[in-house]
Amino acid sequence: MTGGTLPRYAYLGPAGTFTEAALRQVVGPDEAVYLPQVDVVSAIEAVRSGAADRAVVAIENSVEGGVTATLDTLATGSPLVLLQEVLVPVGFTVAGRAGTSLADVRRISAHPHAWAQCRRWLNQNLPHVVHVPATSNTAPAALLAGTEPLLGFDAALVPPPAVDHYGLVALAEGVADNARAVTRFVVVGKPGTVPPPTGADKTTLVVHLPSNQAGALLEMLEQFATRGVNLSRIESRPLGDAMGRYSFSIDAEGHIAEERMAEALMGLHRVCPHVRFLGSYPRVDAPLSPLRPGTFDPDFVAAREWVTALRGGRTH
Template identity: 50%
Template sequence: MTSQPEDADRRTYSYLGPAGTFTEAALAQVPEARAQIWRPVRNVGEALSDVVEGRSDAAMIAIENSVDGGVSTAQDALATMPGLRIVGEYLVPVDFVLVARPGTKLEDVSLVAAHPVAYSQCLQWLSRTLPGHAHIPASSNVASAMGLIDGTSDADAAIAPPGILDHHELELLAEKIGDNLNAVTRFVLVSRPVAPPPPTGADKTSLIAELPDDHPGALLEMLEQFATRGINLSLLASRPIGDELGRYRFVIDADGHIEDERMADALLGLRRFSPKVIFLGSYPRADRVIVRYPDRYSDDVFIEARDWLRGLISGEPES
């Protein structure tokens, strides 16, 4: 009888690699992922395909940035790839460092490699510190630094995540060079469909919904499914469906859990209204902030109203 491979009982997690990315930093926050197999991939589509096709148990992907807004590639992938469920969210501060080959000094830098988004988020610092610099676009935050290491880049320095220094011998020229010190990226852990974890009181529900047709007030009608039940939306983003001009789907994050009576009632209303609703998951909020709502939207109020209606239907006298 042959023994099982050492990795047979370990779970596999896909993330945007290589090592040192912000996505790796998000995955490091997942307790159950520690000492498991981490599979670096090249893009969001590959990460989610790993999950759908069974190569990975879960994937960590960026979904929203406090500076640049929603990550459209991730939102579109979740809308078009069936068989996925968000099981957790994680926040990573967006902090950048300027690195170079060993021995380089800051005054030697005139050509800087950076992903265009990272470059734009550090432009004020660069303009103050290196006013005569030029920019070489890189395909990713880590690729900007890797080009220095393997000699494929002509840049003198690179903008990269701080985690790059844990994996490669590079000269740290400056740290905390981002223009917005409060910038944060929100990541979600995505698995195949599973039952949502029990409600904690500090939960979020993610959905994607389409409008039934294009008519005045259609978006308002969709939003009323939440507003009339006291549910706050922390994210509402439109994405083109792609089949014709003027057709959009809406990515929604709603405060609360599917097992909350008000959320369940809202989802039923949304299902009746929308031709297509994708439930992406209910999961604990990364900030663990308790969801507050007026007493008139408590579970007891919904349950009492439902019991009252059942009594009317059954002919019970009203008390």
């Protein structure tokens, strides 16, 4: 991103996905090169390889929770950090080719997250329909827009804008089970100097437990609780090397530049075998929880100065 070259952004394509909608919130198509990818792993790895400068990927859905492919890919491999987050409302339409009716539909292609968010409507209205998994929310729309006569599915669950974009017909609209569903997307980049705090920030971490013994999870969580750091998200993910071994993907309220967060990270570093810092960045969702007395930055500074004075000869 030097010398007037436009930055390159990898994202889950093809055109019309919710990820593209998130990307457009971050940077317009006239300000960046959009690089559609077949899945979120490819988008993240494009940053690692240098094929892209940034990636925009889904990390959490208000209905289905964490996007495991994103969480697992960020947890391993060369370090990357989260730079920004955006929220995109999520809704779905059953779309098909011209001449198709809802009564004709026997197989629907959909991304697994889309299918999960429309499961109740599908059970009530198309109880015998078969799910054909898709790599993205618009991949089946692009196939329906092509000339292949036999695709293995009759319709697709797609974002509403994809219907017109791919020249399809809406067979049923507003089919999502939760009209208030929203997906959180993050901008992923390579590590650098952490931007200063805004006062409403989030820090994302991957933490391994100090042991597999009783109380290990409590010991890890105490590093946050005793410093007054609230957790807005915590999810366990298998390490993959043996049954019963897990890491934790964590969003904590606050910024690494703030005293309480810095001390929590130092505590984690002391007691946990692995802590991966995935960035401190502005948050866009619910407001921060109020800080309790004794956990403001001046409280930590004053306590540190008091200990320094004790070491110098003071007795109180």
